[in-house]
Amino acid sequence: MHEQLTTQIMLGISSGELKPNKKLPSTRELARRFAVRSDTVNAAYRALASPGWVEFRKGSGVYVRKLKDDFRLDGKLELDQLIWEFLKIARKRGFALGKVRSRVRSWLEFQPPDRLLIIESDLELRDILLTEIRSG
16 A cells, blocks of 8 residues: 555646645555555655655655756656546546456457567578568
């Protein structure tokens, strides 16, 4: 839950949905909302503060920080953000999650393989096959 909460907040910030200087819900409020321990929420907030996603303001709460101009998401988080944006658009257009899941599964099943194994003892024929595969 700690990782999910951290990821969701990072996605909200990087997508611009959570604006700089926006106050985040209190630890107690988030813990109650997601039925988790407040220690879990505290740990997530601390994990976000360390790299600069959020800041603690003494006596005031936790606030979103402005991302640096040269900020880049790591690969996993960037992919998560793309998926999140896709799902947000699909929901906005009225598609049910089950329907989206089914269509994505279909598309993934039809994707061409990313690797081929060619076993050919004739070196010349193998070179011809490799040339053909690479060209098209």
